[in-house]
Amino acid sequence: MHRHRKIVVAVVAALVAGVAAYAAYGASASTHATINISFMEAMASGTQKPALDTLTKQFEAQNPNINVTLIAEPNYGVLLQKEQAAVAAGQPPTIAQAYENWAASFADAKAIIPIGGYVNNKKIGVKTADQQQIWKGVWQDLFLPDGKIWMWPFNKSDYVMYYNANKLAAAGQRVPKTWVQFATVAKALTKNGDWAWSTDTGTPAAPADGTIVMLSLIKAGGGTWIANGKPTLDTPAAVKALGFLADLKKSGALQLGTNYPGETALGAGRSAFDLSTIAGYPYELAADGGKFPMKVAALPQGRNGQGNAMAGTNIVIFTKTTNAQRAAAWEYMKFLSGAKQTAYWAEQTGYLPVTKAALPIMKGYIATHPYQQIAAQALQVARGNPPYAWWTEAEGDLTTAMQQVLDNGGDPAHALATAQQKALAAANG
Amino acid sequence: MIAENALPRRRIRAANRRGIRDGRFAWLYLSPALLIFAVFTIGPALFVLYISFFDWNLLNSSLSKFVGARNYRDLAHSSDFWHSIEMSAYFVGAVVAGSTVFGLGIALLLSSRGLVRRAVRLAVLTPYFTPLVATSIVWVWIFNPQFGLVDSLLRMVHIHQVGWLQSTTWAMPALIVYTLWHDLGFTVIIFLAGLSTVSNDLREAARVDGARYWHEVRDVVLPQLTQTIVFVIVITTIDSLQAFTQIYTMTQGGPLGATTTTGFLLYEESFVFYRTGFGAAIAVVLFLVIALFTLLQLRVTRSRSN
Numbered sequence: 001m002h003r004h005r006k007i008v009v010a011v012v013a014a015l016v017a018g019v020a021a022y023a024a025y026g027a028s029a030s031t032h033a034t035i036n037i038s039f040m041e042a043m044a045s046g047t048q049k050p051a052l053d054t055l056t057k058q059f060e061a062q063n064p065n066i067n068v069t070l071i072a073e074p075n076y077g078v079l080l081q082k083e084q085a086a087v088a089a090g091q092p093p094t095i096a097q098a099y100e101n102w103a104a105s106f107a108d109a110k111a112i113i114p115i116g117g118y119v120n121n122k123k124i125g126v127k128t129a130d131q132q133q134i135w136k137g138v139w140q141d142l143f144l145p146d147g148k149i150w151m152w153p154f155n156k157s158d159y160v161m162y163y164n165a166n167k168l169a170a171a172g173q174r175v176p177k178t179w180v181q182f183a184t185v186a187k188a189l190t191k192n193g194d195w196a197w198s199t200d201t202g203t204p205a206a207p208a209d210g211t212i213v214m215l216s217l218i219k220a221g222g223g224t225w226i227a228n229g230k231p232t233l234d235t236p237a238a239v240k241a242l243g244f245l246a247d248l249k250k251s252g253a254l255q256l257g258t259n260y261p262g263e264t265a266l267g268a269g270r271s272a273f274d275l276s277t278i279a280g281y282p283y284e285l286a287a288d289g290g291k292f293p294m295k296v297a298a299l300p301q302g303r304n305g306q307g308n309a310m311a312g313t314n315i316v317i318f319t320k321t322t323n324a325q326r327a328a329a330w331e332y333m334k335f336l337s338g339a340k341q342t343a344y345w346a347e348q349t350g351y352l353p354v355t356k357a358a359l360p361i362m363k364g365y366i367a368t369h370p371y372q373q374i375a376a377q378a379l380q381v382a383r384g385n386p387p388y389a390w391w392t393e394a395e396g397d398l399t400t401a402m403q404q405v406l407d408n409g410g411d412p413a414h415a416l417a418t419a420q421q422k423a424l425a426a427a428n429g
Numbered sequence: 430m431i432a433e434n435a436l437p438r439r440r441i442r443a444a445n446r447r448g449i450r451d452g453r454f455a456w457l458y459l460s461p462a463l464l465i466f467a468v469f470t471i472g473p474a475l476f477v478l479y480i481s482f483f484d485w486n487l488l489n490s491s492l493s494k495f496v497g498a499r500n501y502r503d504l505a506h507s508s509d510f511w512h513s514i515e516m517s518a519y520f521v522g523a524v525v526a527g528s529t530v531f532g533l534g535i536a537l538l539l540s541s542r543g544l545v546r547r548a549v550r551l552a553v554l555t556p557y558f559t560p561l562v563a564t565s566i567v568w569v570w571i572f573n574p575q576f577g578l579v580d581s582l583l584r585m586v587h588i589h590q591v592g593w594l595q596s597t598t599w600a601m602p603a604l605i606v607y608t609l610w611h612d613l614g615f616t617v618i619i620f621l622a623g624l625s626t627v628s629n630d631l632r633e634a635a636r637v638d639g640a641r642y643w644h645e646v647r648d649v650v651l652p653q654l655t656q657t658i659v660f661v662i663v664i665t666t667i668d669s670l671q672a673f674t675q676i677y678t679m680t681q682g683g684p685l686g687a688t689t690t691t692g693f694l695l696y697e698e699s700f701v702f703y704r705t706g707f708g709a710a711i712a713v714v715l716f717l718v719i720a721l722f723t724l725l726q727l728r729v730t731r732s733r734s735n
Contacts, residue, residue, distance in 0.1 A: 081700070087488045105703065109488035198575065203681035205701045256595050259569055264576060393702050403684045407595055426702070 035328040036067045039315075040086070040096035042079040043155065043349075044072040046282065051348035059335045066328045076313075087111045092318035095329045100141060103151050103316050105389035107144055112316040116149040118330040126334060133339075133357040135379035137310055144387045145229055151314030152333045153354040155345070157279035158308045158382040159216060160375050161300065162262075165293040167194075167272040175297050179220060179244065182273075182300045186253035189272045196253040197273040198265035201403055204396030209262060211399045212309045213275050217241035219309075219383065220302025226386045231394040231423035233401070234416040242405050242412035249406050256406060263287045266294070275299065277311045278375035281350050296371035298378060310382035312351060352376045394423035474716070481709035493706075500710035510711065512686055513694040516601065520690050521669040523605045524612070528665045529658060531609065532616030537646065539617065540624045550617075557614030565678035568607045569594065572679075597687040600680050604688055607675055612668065616661050623657030624650070656729060663726040670719055691715050 043052045049072065056068050071093055073079040080102060086092045092111065106112040119125050131139070134153065142151045163175060171189050176182040186196030202208030215225060223237025232238075248254035255265065260283070262274035267287025274284060281296070288294045299308050315333050317326055335341060343358035345351060347365045352375055359366070359376065366373045385391050401419035404410035481500055486492040504510050539550050556564065571578045572593035580590040593603040627650050635645045651658075673692050676682060682689035682697060689697070695715060699708025 084487060088490070106488065109486055109492060111488050203683035204686075205681045205683075205697050255575060256592060257574060258594055259566075259573075261573075261575070264573075268576065270575065389703070396701075400685060407592070407684055408597060 034065055034067050035324050036069065037094035037321075037325050037329050037332065038069040038071055039332070040071040040073065040079065040083055040093040042073045042076050042097060044074055047348045047350075051345055055336060055341055055345065056332075058341075059332055062335075063328070063331060066331065068332055087318070090320060092320055094321050094325050095315050095317050095333065097154060097313040098151065098316045099313055100144075100151070100385040100387035101389055101391040103314065104144055104387045104391075106316060106318075107150055108389055111319055112150060113319050113326070114144075114148040114150050115152060115317055115330065118326075119149050119152070124327070124330065124334075130355070130357070133355045134337075135354065135356065135376070135382075137308075137379045137382040137384070138354050141310060141384040141387075142314060151316055153337055154313055154315045154333075155279075155349070155351045156310060156312040156354050156379060157277045157351055158310050158375055158378045159212065159275060159299050160278050160371065160378070161297045162266060162274045162276065162281075162284050163295055163297060164266060164269065164272050165295045167269075167292070175295075176300050177298075179217065179300045179302050183244065183248060183253075186248060186273070187251050190251060190253040194270050194272075195255050195265070196271055197248070197275065198255045198257050198261035198271050199275065200258050200261050201256065201399050201406065204393075204400050207395045207399045209260075209276050210256070211395060211402060212311070214241055214245065214398065214402055215395075216299060216307045216309050217244065217302065219307030220300075220304055221307070222302070222304040225383075226388070226391075229388070230427050231390075231397075231420065233394065233398055233423055234413070234420040238416050239413045242402065242416060245402070246405050246412060254406075267291075278352060278371065279311065279350050281371065296374060298374050306378060306381050308378045308382035310379065310384040346372065346376075352379055354379075388427070390423075390426040390429075393426040394419075397422045397426075477709045477712050477716075480706055481713050483706045485705040485709065487703055487705045496706065500707045503707060504710050504714065509686070509689070509694060510691070513689050513691040516686070516688065517670065517690040517692070519601055520605065520608075520672065520688075521666055523602075524608050524669045524672075525662055525665045527605065527609045528613060528616045529661055532613055532661065533620050533654075533658070535613065536617050536620030536624055537650075539621060553617050554614035556611045559611070561611065561674040562678055564611060565607065565675045568603075568610075569679050572603050594680055595684055597685050600684060600687045604675060604679060607679065608669070608672065611675070612665075616665065619657060619661050619664075620654070623654050627653045656732065659729050660726070663722055663729055667719055667722045667726065670715065670722070 039056075041052065043049060052070065056070060060066060060068060071082075073082050076097075076099075079097060083092070083096050083098070083102070083106075087106065087109065098106065098112075103112060107114075119131075135156075137158075138153045138156055142149045142153065144150045161176075167189060168175065168185070171185075173185045173188055174181075176185045189196045199210035199213060200208040201210035201214075218225065218235070218238045218241050221237035221241055223235040223241070224232045226232055245254060249256070255261070255271070257264070260276075262271070262276055263280065263284055264287060265271035266274040266284065267289065269291060276284070278296075284294060299306050301307075315336075317329050317333075321329070336345070337354050339353075339355055339357035339361060342353040342355060343361040343365075346353045346358065347362060350372075352372070353359065353362065359373070362372065385395075388394075397419040398416075400422075401410075401412075401415035404415040404418075405412050480493075482495060482497060484494045484496050484499075535549075535553055539546055539553075570576070572580075574580050574590050574592040574595065577593075579593065584590060591599055593599045631649050631653075632645055635649045640648065670690075671692060672690065673696065676688055676690060676693045677696070680688040682693045691711060692715065695708055695711040698704045698711060
């Protein structure tokens with residue numbers, strides 16, 4: 001009997017030891033278990049795809065327990081639809097590219113999480129010194145109106161002025177540095193059937209470069225796009241900016257078109273300028289085809305400085321994710337924005353580095369591509385879309401006002417007052 | 430007597446049993462298609478009707494609010510909606526008139542004998558088989574004010590360039606020209622089919638009586654083509670009400686809403702500005718209008734077959 005008890009105790013002890021060992025193994029195994037995250041993005045064309053693939057492989061090599069699946073979409077329009085469909089179906093990716101107003105609507109629907117807890121975390125966050133290296137415009141772009149950080153920067157660009165150096169030289173004109181100079185040069189270059197600048201205002205459903213340049217003009221003139229969470233499309237600076245464009249149009253220096261008319265006209269040697277994003281540099285170069293030296297300069301300034309508008313997206317983390325996925329996603333986002341990685345991304349794709357810390361790494365590249373530094377420095381003053389879900393509609397109302405004035409000869413003040421009324425109605429829901 | 434009556438009754442019962450069995454098999458064979466139709470067509474259509482009574486949150490349906498008929502009331506008071514109805518009427522009216530007149534004219538020319546008949550038929554039919562998106566982009570370039578073919582031709586005759594797709598006056602006619610170019614082949618096929626049923630004896634008799642070509646067409650051909658013409662008008666109306674791709678690609682509803690038809694407004698409200706409930710209300714109204722024309726088409730088709 002006594003012997004039997006000993007055997008039972010031994011068996012129980014062995015079982016307990018076995019269970020404990022298995023539990024310990026399980027714990028250690030789960031520590032090293034692979035965490036799968038997915039990234040829905042629209043970096044599928046040209047050099048963007050191989051560059052992102054390379055960076056992702058580097059990240060996976062450094063973090064063997066994290067597996068990143070890239071879900072590439074052909075363009076931003078499709079990307080937004082896919083993100084919305086995924087959120088509506090309750091199956092979002094872990095992270096995705098998002099513009100500021102997309103992030104605002106996702107946050108309203110409780111579909112994404114604020115990431116300030118990761119950004120400012122002492123162990124896994126970004127040090128204050130490194131945060132300060134991020135361009136001012138890019139940093140401000142990470143917040144929603146509640147004052148929390150909801151986004152992390154990824155592919156950023158802003159507006160520059162492309163010009164035909166031969167045309168300017170032939171007309172004895174200098175590269176304009178202010179909008180007043182731009183108007184003078186533009187009118188001087190409008191002769192013999194040629195003109196200065198072509199642009200597309202877009203439509204209310206899809207505002208284009210012309211509308212973004214108008215927004216830049218408003219800022220440069222000391223105006224605002226929003227104030228106290230409401231649109232301000234009819235400020236005196238906005239009226240003046242639209243009057244400025246109307247005057248250029250009336251003189252024939254500005255021509256309107258569709259499908260990237262600025263690129264086409266500049267490339268064909270018919271116009272002297274195109275005002276577009278730096279990310280479009282390869283396309284401008286292709287349109288030029290080596291016919292003339294195409295140069296890049298900073299966007300002209302107004303009395304309030306450059307007033308540049310920022311393009312490109314940030315990354316957001318979706319709510320329907322596990323804590324492990326969120327932490328892994330944050331590591332990946334932080335990796336992509338690191339000085340070395342953002343420098344590589346910029347050199348490969350033409351987008352801009354999101355941090356000043358990348359510039360020394362890019363020294364050699366900037367020596368041969370000086371326009372990158374011009375555009376990167378403009379990120380200090382450039383501003384992204386106001387982070388409100390209604391901004392899409394307000395921007396469309398501004399496009400309508402531009403069409404009323406530039407195409408139909410309407411009065412700028414009246415057209416902008418109407419746009420403001422409609423935008424306010426959208427903002428008030 | 431009993432035996433004589435029993436035989437047909439038995440036959441009737443057997444036939445009924447066969448009918449029921451065949452009916453069951455018919456439903457069985459139809460069920461996959463019906464299931465797909467119910468899930469992908471009827472279900473979503475009913476869902477659109479449902480969300481038209483909500484302030485619908487596309488991203489998180491649990492945040493949607495029931496608003497009753499508010500979306501329909503807003504629709505009735507929306508200047509954008511009534512403007513889109515005007516633009517739809519403009520587009521549909523011009524496309525239907527153009528398709529019918531030019532389609533019939535070309536079909537009449539093609540039905541007569543001639544060496545170039547096949548080549549012309551091919552030229553007219555080919556655009557119909559080309560993708561709308563691709564050819565729309567080609568026409569955007571044709572209408573380009575600075576570099577396009579149309580303005581280049583106008584400049585040759587010293588006519589000032591027109592911003593076809595940028596002008597509130599010319600954007601809709603430009604869209605109509607493209608739509609006619611693309612869709613005319615379809616109406617020509619229908620009219621050619623209709624013309625093949627016109628009695629040659631009557632046409633010859635008219636000619637023998639000294640009728641000129643125009644009189645022959647007016648007094649002999651057209652009366653026999655009445656139902657074909659009605660069919661073409663109805664089917665083209667339905668197609669035009671649903672037009673979207675060319676508007677999306679060529680003008681995005683602009684400039685200043687000059688090409689915002691009701692179909693495009695539905696897209697803009699639902700998928701650009703995310704007023705999904707309001708967009709659904711537009712969809713329901715558009716559905717009712719198209720359903721009306723579809724019923725008309727069914728009636729016409731039925732009367733043709735009778």
